[in-house]
Amino acid sequence: MSIGKKLLGKEQSKYEDDLILVNRAIGGDTKAFEQIVKQYKPMMAKVTIGMVGNREDAEDIGQEAFIRFYRSLHQYKGDASLGTYLTRIAINLSLNELKRRKSNLQVSLETKHESGYSDRRSFQKRDNSELVQEALSHLETKYRSVVVLRLMQGFSTKETAKILKIPSGTVLSRLARGQDRLRQIVKSLESLTPVGGQTIEKSNTLNIEINHD
Amino acid sequence: MKKLRKILYRSFEEPLGSSENGLLEAGLNASEELRKEKRDILKLRENLSAVKADFSFGFEQKVMNAIRQENNPVATFEILPVFRTVAFSGLAAILIVLVGVYFTDGSLNIDSIMGISKYAPDLGLLAFL
Numbered sequence: 001m002s003i004g005k006k007l008l009g010k011e012q013s014k015y016e017d018d019l020i021l022v023n024r025a026i027g028g029d030t031k032a033f034e035q036i037v038k039q040y041k042p043m044m045a046k047v048t049i050g051m052v053g054n055r056e057d058a059e060d061i062g063q064e065a066f067i068r069f070y071r072s073l074h075q076y077k078g079d080a081s082l083g084t085y086l087t088r089i090a091i092n093l094s095l096n097e098l099k100r101r102k103s104n105l106q107v108s109l110e111t112k113h114e115s116g117y118s119d120r121r122s123f124q125k126r127d128n129s130e131l132v133q134e135a136l137s138h139l140e141t142k143y144r145s146v147v148v149l150r151l152m153q154g155f156s157t158k159e160t161a162k163i164l165k166i167p168s169g170t171v172l173s174r175l176a177r178g179q180d181r182l183r184q185i186v187k188s189l190e191s192l193t194p195v196g197g198q199t200i201e202k203s204n205t206l207n208i209e210i211n212h213d
Numbered sequence: 214m215k216k217l218r219k220i221l222y223r224s225f226e227e228p229l230g231s232s233e234n235g236l237l238e239a240g241l242n243a244s245e246e247l248r249k250e251k252r253d254i255l256k257l258r259e260n261l262s263a264v265k266a267d268f269s270f271g272f273e274q275k276v277m278n279a280i281r282q283e284n285n286p287v288a289t290f291e292i293l294p295v296f297r298t299v300a301f302s303g304l305a306a307i308l309i310v311l312v313g314v315y316f317t318d319g320s321l322n323i324d325s326i327m328g329i330s331k332y333a334p335d336l337g338l339l340a341f342l
Contacts (some may be wrong), residue, residue: 030277058271063276151262
């Protein structure tokens, strides 16, 4: 059996296992639903934290996503994998949260300065992963959702398109632009170099220009 | 350059045709800037896929509690076991006292319960004064 077929078999078996769990949950078996929550918690965490930036809000969204799924269990017909289905709910809730926050179009790094991000010690402590997460929070929502789903969560271009209900071509163009913007943001964040106990900014502010495609 | 960058970004997502591949290779050989951009993007993608994120301990329980509450709102109104024990003990003590009063006084009127059934009201008043 080829690796591709083996993988397909694995996916198929996962899909069937998920359907069994969903059917048991519909029948009132809360243990089955708990198993679904346990299985998809890491995925939900990655997507929501990637989208909204902080764990507290992400947990609220994750909880709400699972509850909404529970309420509409009977509506899940298995057209999409459970992961895709749950991610769609989580992304929609995250987008609502971001809309609610009415995030600023121009983010001044000086504001971050005041909130402690530019503190010398915190800069030294920050690793690549933290830097990337910080950069993500500066990225415009439409690019962020594509980057989170495709590059953080590892969905394929097709799956990302399906979740966001946009054409695959749009996913590719947003991904390219998103990566380009993210690269620039990371550079700007890295340019805040700690020198002699004080953080010297090579560029005074990190101006995020929003490109509309 | 713009076209080359477009091809570069697409090369991360899907296989390129032979002509585009050749064009990109030539561009990468000729431009340090493009090579750097490729390195940066590869590093960025690596960092993004390596991001570890998880919810706090007990997340599943929080979700399941919310669901149980939704399924059965009455059942979630649980009196703490210690309060239940105290309540039952108190009730038992009151019953024992009432039974005791009934057997000693032969009735359960308010005077018997208060232990003043043997006193006439005026005597009680005089005693008070």
